[in-house]
Amino acid sequence: MPEKKIRVLIAKPGLDGHDRGAKIIARALRDAGMEVIYTGLRQTPEMIASAAVQEDVDVIGLSILSGAHNTLCPQLMSLLHDKGMDDVTVVLGGIIPEADIPALKKSGIAEIFLPGTSTQDIVEFIHKRLAQ
Amino acid sequence: MSDDSKGSTQTVAPAEPSSHHRKPSDREKSWEQNTLRPTLAKNPERQAEFTTVSGYPIQRLYTRADLAGWDPDRDLGYPGEPPYTRGIHSTMHRGRLWTMRQFAGFGAAEDTNQRFRYLLSQGQTGLSTAFDLPTLMGYDSDHPLSEGEVGKCGVAISSLADMEVLFDKIPLANVTTSMTINSPAAVIWAMYLAVAEKQGADWKKISGTLQNDILKEYIAQKEYIYPPEPSMRLVIDTFEFGVKNTPKFNTISISGYHIREAGSTAIQELAFTLRDGLEYVEWGMRRGLEVDEFVPQLSFFFNAHNDFFEEIAKYRAARRIWHKAMVERYKSQSPRSWALRFHTQTAGCSLTAQQPYNNVVRTAIQALAAVLGGTQSLHTNSLDEAWALPTEFAATIALRTQQIIAHETGVTNTVDPFGGSYFVETLTNEIERGAWDYIEKIDALGGMVAAIERGYPQREISEASYRYQVAVDKKEKIIVGVNDFVTKEKPLDTLQIDESVADRQGERLRKLRAERSSDEVTRRLNVLRKAAQGSENLMPYIFDAVKSYATLGEICDAMREVFGTYEEIAIT
Numbered sequence: 010m011p012e013k014k015i016r017v018l019i020a021k022p023g024l025d026g027h028d029r030g031a032k033i034i035a036r037a038l039r040d041a042g043m044e045v046i047y048t049g050l051r052q053t054p055e056m057i058a059s060a061a062v063q064e065d066v067d068v069i070g071l072s073i074l075s076g077a078h079n080t081l082c083p084q085l086m087s088l089l090h091d092k093g094m095d096d097v098t099v100v101l102g103g104i105i106p107e108a109d110i111p112a113l114k115k116s117g118i119a120e121i122f123l124p125g126t127s128t129q130d131i132v133e134f135i136h137k138r139l140a141q
Numbered sequence: 142m143s144d145d146s147k148g149s150t151q152t153v154a155p156a157e158p159s160s161h162h163r164k165p166s167d168r169e170k171s172w173e174q175n176t177l178r179p180t181l182a183k184n185p186e187r188q189a190e191f192t193t194v195s196g197y198p199i200q201r202l203y204t205r206a207d208l209a210g211w212d213p214d215r216d217l218g219y220p221g222e223p224p225y226t227r228g229i230h231s232t233m234h235r236g237r238l239w240t241m242r243q244f245a246g247f248g249a250a251e252d253t254n255q256r257f258r259y260l261l262s263q264g265q266t267g268l269s270t271a272f273d274l275p276t277l278m279g280y281d282s283d284h285p286l287s288e289g290e291v292g293k294c295g296v297a298i299s300s301l302a303d304m305e306v307l308f309d310k311i312p313l314a315n316v317t318t319s320m321t322i323n324s325p326a327a328v329i330w331a332m333y334l335a336v337a338e339k340q341g342a343d344w345k346k347i348s349g350t351l352q353n354d355i356l357k358e359y360i361a362q363k364e365y366i367y368p369p370e371p372s373m374r375l376v377i378d379t380f381e382f383g384v385k386n387t388p389k390f391n392t393i394s395i396s397g398y399h400i401r402e403a404g405s406t407a408i409q410e411l412a413f414t415l416r417d418g419l420e421y422v423e424w425g426m427r428r429g430l431e432v433d434e435f436v437p438q439l440s441f442f443f444n445a446h447n448d449f450f451e452e453i454a455k456y457r458a459a460r461r462i463w464h465k466a467m468v469e470r471y472k473s474q475s476p477r478s479w480a481l482r483f484h485t486q487t488a489g490c491s492l493t494a495q496q497p498y499n500n501v502v503r504t505a506i507q508a509l510a511a512v513l514g515g516t517q518s519l520h521t522n523s524l525d526e527a528w529a530l531p532t533e534f535a536a537t538i539a540l541r542t543q544q545i546i547a548h549e550t551g552v553t554n555t556v557d558p559f560g561g562s563y564f565v566e567t568l569t570n571e572i573e574r575g576a577w578d579y580i581e582k583i584d585a586l587g588g589m590v591a592a593i594e595r596g597y598p599q600r601e602i603s604e605a606s607y608r609y610q611v612a613v614d615k616k617e618k619i620i621v622g623v624n625d626f627v628t629k630e631k632p633l634d635t636l637q638i639d640e641s642v643a644d645r646q647g648e649r650l651r652k653l654r655a656e657r658s659s660d661e662v663t664r665r666l667n668v669l670r671k672a673a674q675g676s677e678n679l680m681p682y683i684f685d686a687v688k689s690y691a692t693l694g695e696i697c698d699a700m701r702e703v704f705g706t707y708e709e710i711a712i713t
Contacts (some may be wrong), residue, residue, distance in 0.1 A: 019713075024274035024290050028711075029404050029490075032603055035713040049711040050363055053286070075274055076529070076638065080289025098441045106529050107632040122525045124494040125623040127614045130557025 015139060017068040020048040020057045022085065025075040030102055034070055037128035038135070054081055054093050058088035061097060069136055073103040079111065086117040102126070115120075165206045177201075186217075194448040194618070196209075196608060197571075200504040203563035211566060213390035216461075223468075225460035226569065227478040227557035228515035234553035237608070241543045242319060246271030246295035247530050248642045248647075250306035252463055259310060259533065265540055268311070268349075269319040269520060271295035272329070277364045279325040279697030281591045281645035292642035294530070295321075299646065300692045303340070303655055304332040314342035318349040318370070319394070319518075324366040326353035326582045327375050327680060328696050331687040334387070350391040350440055350484070353379055357396045358416040359709065361403035361602065366697060369590045375679065376421065377428045380435045382680035389438040393421060394484060400598075402490045402604040408457045408572055410444060412579030413589075414597050415462050420578070420589040421673035422471060432471045436713020443516075445507040446488040452507070453559055454568035456514030461573055484518040486513035494527040495621035496630055505542050506533035509577065513559060519543055526660035529635035599712050650692065657690040665689045666699045673703040 019035045023027055028050060039045045046064050048057065062068055069089075073081065082101065089097060101113065102122040110121050120134055165173070193200045200207075215219040218224055221231030230236060243265055245256045257268055272295040275287035281299040282291045293298050298304055308318075313336060322329040330351050337347050358365045383392035395412035405413070418439065425435050445452050463481035487507035492500045501524050510522050521539040523531030531539070547553060554590040559565040561652065579601075583598065586592040593599070613620045619625045630668065669682040679700075686696050 015692060024280075024286060024364075025277050025703055026358075026365075027402075029402070032713050033404075033607055036607055037610070038712075047713045049709070051286075051689070075290055075535060076293035077274075077289035080640075102663070104528065106635050106637075108635075108637075118446055125620070127624070128610065 015043040016066040017043050017045045018061050018066040019051050019070045020052050022052050023075050023077040026050055027074045031072040032125040041132040050087050054088055058104045062092050069099045071101045075113045082113055169572040170206055189207050193451040203567050207563055225463045226457050227560050233556040233617050238547050239516050240267040240271045241265050242267040242518045244269040244271050244520045246343055248292040249645050250303045254307055255310050267317045273297045279366050280326040281692050281694035283650050291646055292638050297646050297653045299689050300690055301332045301335055304336050306338050312456050314339040321352045323352055323355055323358050325697055326351050327379050327683050328693055329685040335688055344387050348389040350394050353393040354396045356589055357399050360598045361501045365707050367704040369708045371508050373424050378678045378680050380425050381678055383438050384435050385546055392438045394440050394442045396442040398442050398444045398486050403602050405602045406605050407451050408575040411455050412576035416580045416583045416589050422484050433475035433478050441483035443483055443485050444483045444488050445511040447491050452510040453514045454572050457569045458573035460579055482517045485516040486520040487522045492527045496634055500524040525633050525635055532636045596712050661689045662691045673700050
C-alpha cells in the first residue's frame with residue numbers, strides 16, 4: 010500500500026500580497042511528494058483554522074512578511090487549540106525579527122524559517138517532525 | 142470562452158543570443174585557434190554555461206561580430222535625442238544629479254513626518270512615502286482587518302487629518318513627493334492636494350509622483366481592491382484630472398520593481414512594465430485624451446538587481462522600446478512623450494538576512510548600475526531590510542551610498558560610459574528583442590487586462606521565480622552568506638513598531654468622527670456613490686469627500702459598494 014501523503018496547508022494571513030515565498034514553498038513541497046493546498050491571499054486566522062480542519066492537514070505553513078506575526082500567529086494557535094487541532098504542525102516563514110522568535114515558538118509554532126532557508130531544509134524538517 | 146489554457150502557459154523563448162548569427166573576423170578566428178583553444182585545453186572554464194541572475198546566457202567574449210547590422214547613428218544615437226539609448230538628457234548627470242529619494246514610512250503620521258524631516262536635513266532631495274497595509278488596502282486603522290498591521294509596513298493614513306500631520310512643516314511647493322499607493326491612489330492624492338491647497342501651494346507648480354499602477358498589483362504586488370475595469374477607470378480619472386490641474390505631477394509610476402521582486406527575469410520585468418504602460422496609453426486615448434496631452438505625465442519605476450550589465454542593458458532597452466512604441470503605435474509628435482523617465486530602487490529581494498552588512502555592498506553595486514543606466518531618481522535599500530523596516534542608522538548609510546556614487550566615484554563625469562561596448566550594446570539589443578516578443582504575445586492575448594485575467598504574466602513570473610529558487614538550492618547560483626561562505630553573526634538592532642501606534646490611530650479616528658459634520662460626510666459620500674454608478678470623472682467627488690474629513694475606509698467602501706471587489710485565482 011502506498012504511504013499516506015503528508016497534507017499541508019500553505020496560508021498567507023493578513024493584508025500583505027507578497028506571495029512569492031508562499032508559492033515557492035507550495036510548489037517545492039508538492040515536488041517533494043506532499044499534498045499541498047494553498048489558501049490564496051488575505052486569510053484571517055479563522056479562515057485558516059477552518060480550512061485546516063476541513064482539509065484535515067498535518068502541517069500548516071504560514072507566510073508573513075508584514076510584521077503582523079505577533080498578532081496573527083497567537084490568534085491562529087488559540088483557534089487551532091479550540092478546534093482540537095493541537096497535533097497539527099505549524100511552521101512560519103518570512104521577515105521575522107530574531108527578538109520575536111522565542112515568543113512565537115512558545116505560542117506553539119514548531120519552527121520559523123528565515124529568508125535564505127533552502128526548500129530542502131523545510132522538506133526535511135517536516136519529514137522529521139512528522140516521524141516523531 | 143475557448144480553452145486557451147494551454148496556449149497561455151507557453152513560455153516565450155528567451156531572445157536568441159546573437160552568437161547564432163555571428164560571423165567572426167579572420168583576426169578573431171585566429172585568436173580562437175591560436176590563443177583560446179590551447180588555454181581551454183589546459184584550463185577549462187569554471188562552468189559549462191555562464192548566465193545572468195535571470196538565467197540569460199552570456200558569451201565568453203563580445204566583439205564587432207556581435208554587432209553586425211548595428212548602426213550607431215540609428216540604434217545608439219545621442220543623449221537627449223531618439224531613440225534615447227544613451228539617456229533622455231544631453232548632459233545627463235553632468236547637468237543635474239538624479240533625485241535621491243529614499244522611501245520611508247512607519248508608525249503614525251507624526252513618526253514619519255520626523256523621519257522625512259531628518260532625511261531632508263541629511264541632503265535627501267525628494268520625499269517618498271510608504272503607506273501601511275491597511276492604507277494600501279483602503280481600510281481605516283480601526284478596521285478589524287487592520288489588527289496587527291497598523292503602521293508596520295509604512296505610515297498609517299486614514300484621513301486628511303493624518304495627511305496634514307504627515308506633511309507638517311514640509312512645504313509642498315518646494316519639495317517633490319512620491320507616494321506608493323495604488324488601489325486607493327485617487328483618494329490619497331486628493332488628500333495630498335488638499336494639504337497643498339491649505340499650505341497655499343499652487344497646484345500648477347507642485348510636483349511629485351503617484352504610483353497609481355494597478356496593473357502591476359494584479360500581476361505581482363497583489364494589493365488590489367476593485368476589479369480591473371473600475372480600477373482602470375480610476376487611473377484614467379487621475380490622468381485626466383492631472384492634465385487639467387497639476388501639469389507637473391506624474392500621475393502614475395508604471396512599475397517593474399514589484400514584478401521583479403515577485404521573481405521575474407529582467408526581460409519579463411521590462412516587457413510587462415512597458416506593456417502595462419501601453420495599456421494605460423490605450424485606455425487614456427479611449428477616454429478621449431490626446432496622446433501628447435497626458436503621456437508626458439507618465440513615469441516609470443524599475444528594479445536594480447544584482448546582475449550589473451543585465452540591469453544597465455535593461456534601462457537602455459527600456460528607453461528605446463518606449464520611444465519606438467510612442468512614435469510607431471500612437472503617432473506621438475512630442476519628444477516629451479517619447480522620453481522614458483524612470484525611478485529606480487535597488488532590489489529588496491536580493492538582500493540577505495545572513496551577514497546583513499554585506500547588503501551595503503550589494504546595494505552600492507545595484508545603485509551604480511542604475512546610475513550608469515541613466516536613472517532620474519533612486520532609492521537605495523538599507524542593510525537591515527531582510528529583518529525589518531530600516532533604523533535611522535541603516536537608512537543614513539543607504540543615503541550616503543548614493544552620495545558617494547554621485548560625488549566620489551567619477552561615474553557622473555560622462556554620459557553613458559558603456560555606449561559602444563560590444564557586450565552592453567549586444568545585451569541591450571537582445572533584451573529589447575526579448576521584451577518585444579513578450580509585448581507582442583500580450584497584444585495577441587488582447588492586451589494586458591485580458592492577459593492578467595488569464596493569469597499569463599502571473600504564471601510566467603511564478604515559473605521564473607521557481608527556476609531561480611531551484612538554482613539557488615542546487616548552488617548553481619551562489620548567494621554569499623546564504624548558500625556559501627556561511628558564518629554566524631550576532632543579531633542586528635532593528636526598528637520595533639509596537640501596537641501603541643494602532644491605539645493612537647484608533648483614538649484619533651474616534652475624535653475625528655465626533656468632531657466633523659457627519660451630515661456633510663454622508664451627503665458627500667452619497668454624491669460620490671452616485672457618480673461612481675455613472676461615468677463621470679470621480680476625482681472632484683473624491684476631493685470633496687476628503688475635504689469633509691470622510692475617512693479613507695469610508696470613501697473606498699462607497700466605491701466598493703458600486704464596483705465590487707476582486708479575487709484572484711491563485712496560481713501555485
